[in-house]
């Protein structure tokens with residue numbers, strides 16, 4: 001009985017951190033599908049989002065929800081400008097150039113955040129910090145539950161946006177056939193910048209959701225590596241796959257931390273990544289139909 | 294007569310160092326159907342791409358309704374009223390048929406009119422209505438062609454660019470599609486610039502035609518007149534025996550220049 005409860009708690013904790021990986025992976029996949037670029041700075045954009053939220057909520061003392069909203073907006077705007085000013089110029093360059101550029105940007109973001117804010121670990125108070133919720137005898141931290149609920153709500157909103165709105169469908173269209181999208185009068189470049197904005201905004205949501213369980217520091221973006229494993233697990237082309245892949249990585253990580261000797265937990269995501277690449281390179285949800293370019 | 298809608302003057306277009314178009318002039322009058330005939334690689338698609346703004350002409354001018362549109366990006370050109378049904382159809386494979394059509398009307402906000410145009414497209418091609426919820430990538434080639442034409446129509450074009458709508462279709466379907474092209478022109482007053490290898494059907498459908506060879510216009514006339522010309526009969530309508538072809542082609546080509 002006790003063991004079962006403990007296990008369930010582990011799974012919930014794992015799923016919660018997995019949601020964060022999934023949201024970062026979402027950004028990887030969204031940008032990749034649209035522009036064929038892999039943005040290795042995605043985790044560090046989340047880190048910037050965390051510091052922006054820290055400024056609004058802790059330094060300026062704004063209400064948590066107001067600060068949350070503003071952090072999303074500011075980070076999304078940052079993503080938009082990042083594409084419009086920097087990344088648009090490397091579209092069509094070899095993959096290698098793009099990888100180097102985004103890795104370089106990640107480095108700059110870390111240094112920039114250290115200078116603009118601090119190299120120390122900081123945090124801010126949330127309505128979910130250090131509270132528990134009792135679900136029929138199962139005691140769970142509100143912090144983890146808020147991550148799960150927040151991710152579900154966000155996924156619902158994103159789903160409706162991409163499937164129901166004209167702009168969302170246009171984003172899909174531009175990702176599937178850029179030339180045809182141009183012929184339809186869709187301003188493809190602006191659409192791509194908006195896709196960067198959404199990816200960055202989602203990363204900011206992940207950052208704020210993560211705040212009650214993790215400190216904010218310049219190196220928190222390294223969890224992007226786990227998110228990358230999640231994206232590969234999901235097939236690197238499937239958006240639901242990325243989020244589900246994130247949850248799987250998170251749960252496996254928690255369980256291996258519990259059942260396996262110390263040290264395994266930190267490398268779980270790498271092992272998952274390797275295993276997927278060797279056993280099933282198209283990912284769990286990979287499509288056999290490749291998109292035409 | 295009626296006003297000039299599109300005027301292409303002496304354009305020269307390059308793919309890198311390769312010159313594909315060597316000084317082409319074309320005019321499309323309001324409400325007319327104009328066709329450009331030519332063999333594989335003659336440069337027909339390149340002309341349409343240059344008009345659409347996907348390629349920029351190195352020299353020469355493209356003007357639409359009296360305005361220079363040469364430097365515009367393809368989305369801006371479309372907003373001027375030129376819709377393009379491209380070679381190879383280029384549909385959005387993972388969107389449904391209905392969503393593809395919705396993308397055709399992306400630039401418009403007149404909801405009622407959009408709904409009416411959608412019904413019009415479904416009226417022209419009932420097959421699309423049956424498959425409205427299906428992924429466009431799962432359509433047959435002919436159905437994709439219907440979708441590509443309809444999607445372009447959903448943009449309410451003043452000028453419709455059609456790139457080889459007959460490609461890969463059965464003779465029956467070709468006849469049907471060209472009947473609809475004619476109806477679109479008559480019922481909606483849409484001017485059409487039609488690029489074709491199938492000279493038979495193109496000359497029957499269009500009012501005025503140009504013949505393109507290796508990036509140059511070698512002949513232009515009303516379609517009725519073109520159909521009577523020996524060269525056209527021989528090289529494009531295939532009405533002479535093939536034995537004398539190679540030799541005569543050479544001679545005639547000399548005459549054209």
Ligand SMILES: Nc1ncnc2c1ncn2[C@@H]1O[C@H](COP(=O)(O)OP(=O)(O)OP(=O)(O)O)[C@@H](O)[C@H]1O
Nearest residue numbers: 308311313331332333334335336337338339340490
């Ligand atoms: N992307 C490209 N890069 C380089 N050269 C090209 C490219 N596209 C076309 N060309 C060349 O330009 C010339 C004209 O091509 P274009 O596609 O306009 O011909 P077309 O008349 O449309 O032929 P088809 O009837 O086969 O479609 C050809 O010689 C072709 O090889």
Ligand SMILES: [Mg+2]
Nearest residue numbers: 337338339380
């Ligand atoms: Mg062509």
